[in-house]
Amino acid sequence: MKTTLTKTADAAHPLNALHAVSELRTELDRYEATLVRRARNLGMGWQMIATDRSHRERLKEP
Structure with missing residues (x-):
């Protein structure tokens, strides 16, 4: 289940997606x-x- 912010972060318009990522x-x-x-x-x-x-x-490092 995606929240509104995560849906917006997947938006086609990069500026909308960047704004959503910042809010996240x-x-x-x-x-x-x-x-x-x-x-x-x-x-x-x-x-x-x-x-x-x-x-x-450390677990995130490749």
Whole structure:
């Protein structure tokens, strides 16, 4: 199931798609900040959070 933003990101017009991608990035940044805040509220340390993020980044590398 695609959201309106992901549908727009697939748009034929490149400027519309670029705008949608920018909005998706902003939304993902907000979501990430919320998750970090939740992790901190659960007592997780910055090192644990950073290590998990770093591990995920390494998994993306070719």
